Amino acid sequence: MKTLIACFGLAATLCAQAPTPAESIDAARKGPDSPAMKQRVAKMTAPAQVTVWGQDYLFLATSPSAVTVSIDLQPPKALAQVDPTHWMLLTKMRTGVLHQYQFYAAGKPLGNRGDAVGYNPDSYPQPGVPHGKLSEKHTLTSKIYDGMKYDYWVYASAGVDPNVPAPLMVWQDGQGLIGEFSGLRLTTVTDNLVHQGLLPPMVHVMIAPGTSAEGRPMRSIEYDTVSDHYPRFLMEEVLPDVEKTWKLRQDGYSRAIAGESSGGICAFDAAWFMQDKFSRVHSAVGSFTSIQWRSKENVDGGNVFPFMVRKDPKRNIRMWMSDGADDLENTHGSWPMQNIQMANSLKSREYDFHFRFGTAAHGGAQAALDLPESLTWLWRDYDPKKTSQEFTMDPAEKDKPYFRVNTLNRDAW
Numbered sequence: 001m002k003t004l005i006a007c008f009g010l011a012a013t014l015c016a017q018a019p020t021p022a023e024s025i026d027a028a029r030k031g032p033d034s035p036a037m038k039q040r041v042a043k044m045t046a047p048a049q050v051t052v053w054g055q056d057y058l059f060l061a062t063s064p065s066a067v068t069v070s071i072d073l074q075p076p077k078a079l080a081q082v083d084p085t086h087w088m089l090l091t092k093m094r095t096g097v098l099h100q101y102q103f104y105a106a107g108k109p110l111g112n113r114g115d116a117v118g119y120n121p122d123s124y125p126q127p128g129v130p131h132g133k134l135s136e137k138h139t140l141t142s143k144i145y146d147g148m149k150y151d152y153w154v155y156a157s158a159g160v161d162p163n164v165p166a167p168l169m170v171w172q173d174g175q176g177l178i179g180e181f182s183g184l185r186l187t188t189v190t191d192n193l194v195h196q197g198l199l200p201p202m203v204h205v206m207i208a209p210g211t212s213a214e215g216r217p218m219r220s221i222e223y224d225t226v227s228d229h230y231p232r233f234l235m236e237e238v239l240p241d242v243e244k245t246w247k248l249r250q251d252g253y254s255r256a257i258a259g260e261s262s263g264g265i266c267a268f269d270a271a272w273f274m275q276d277k278f279s280r281v282h283s284a285v286g287s288f289t290s291i292q293w294r295s296k297e298n299v300d301g302g303n304v305f306p307f308m309v310r311k312d313p314k315r316n317i318r319m320w321m322s323d324g325a326d327d328l329e330n331t332h333g334s335w336p337m338q339n340i341q342m343a344n345s346l347k348s349r350e351y352d353f354h355f356r357f358g359t360a361a362h363g364g365a366q367a368a369l370d371l372p373e374s375l376t377w378l379w380r381d382y383d384p385k386k387t388s389q390e391f392t393m394d395p396a397e398k399d400k401p402y403f404r405v406n407t408l409n410r411d412a413w
Helices: 012-017 021-029 035-042 186-195 219-224 229-242 262-273 302-311 335-348 365-378
Strands: 006-008 048-053 056-062 067-071 080-083 086-092 098-105 108-117 138-141 149-156 168-172 203-207 255-260 280-284 318-326 352-361
Touching: 021 035, 021 048, 021 056, 021 086, 035 080, 035 086, 048 108, 056 067, 056 098, 067 086, 098 352, 098 365, 108 352, 108 365, 138 229, 149 186, 149 229, 168 229, 168 262, 186 203, 186 365, 203 229, 219 229, 219 262, 229 262, 255 262, 262 280, 262 302, 262 318, 280 365, 302 335, 318 335, 318 365, 335 352, 352 365
Parallel strands: 168 203, 168 255, 255 280, 280 318, 318 352
Antiparallel strands: 006 048, 048 056, 056 086, 067 098, 080 086, 098 108, 138 149, 149 203
């Protein structure tokens, strides 16, 4: 079987620029003293990274002093020295789970703690599965965001007919989803699930956050502001441009929207304000916090959503959520607590939702591990003959208790 390798940790965004994952694993198998391994580490562009291929996990680090790594809270293991400043450990571990890790050098943490993804089979290319088509990058200038430039890509899965309106899924931070070695494995998972009949043939629109006319990053303004501004941007500017090439279903029943972190609250925002256009939401480590809250200007942030869900009229939304106990805690709020609050709010109003709460830190690891399951759940029972469906809570969820924090990391008194 042809396989894919994942790069996570400190160098996740630089993975595509590194040697191929197959080359990295092959070099590591030759040992730390091999010319192949020395050539591999010479091309490192970040102080630490993890490459995963099936059960093979390659930990690499750069430091003038010896490096160790603690995996799954176990005692640290020593990395082998490749050259005066590079260190490696090749080990086999379980798939189907996340593995927490932390590098150390000179007795101090080297970088942040990370999560290595033990991908499931549907996140790897399978023989005989047709592939979809990825467009070139499109660059446009927004009127709604007053001169903001932004990029987007389109991935049409196998089975999509450009002459027949297709189901749609919009993704925030789309620049991180391009390429077969992207962390989420979106196109590979889509190909496999469409082939198995678990997803309808669909169009993914992957949008990068924009830059203002003055060169200012616009990501937080776009994603973290609670208003109809971003969904209008999608409906009035982005999707009409996509539809110059691909026909899209117009019913919210056939449309989903997804994102991580601020992109996760943005996805819910779009469905909340335009449930007739987006009724399926995929949120990973969602920033339901106060990033854009400015009380003096009467601007809401994502922190208000759990309370809006409890008190405002119920929307017809199906939502998959995930977060981890080691997610962020900063001046904007607590990501784990706000996601628990959001999940309990959805439960209190009997929304059709699923909340995966683990131990992961902030990032896409949990979403990458779950993606075959989460997309299947989100699109379950989809019928292309329909244009609407009333989403109701799964009876199994009704029987479950509210989420509670019942494991403490300090004494109660």
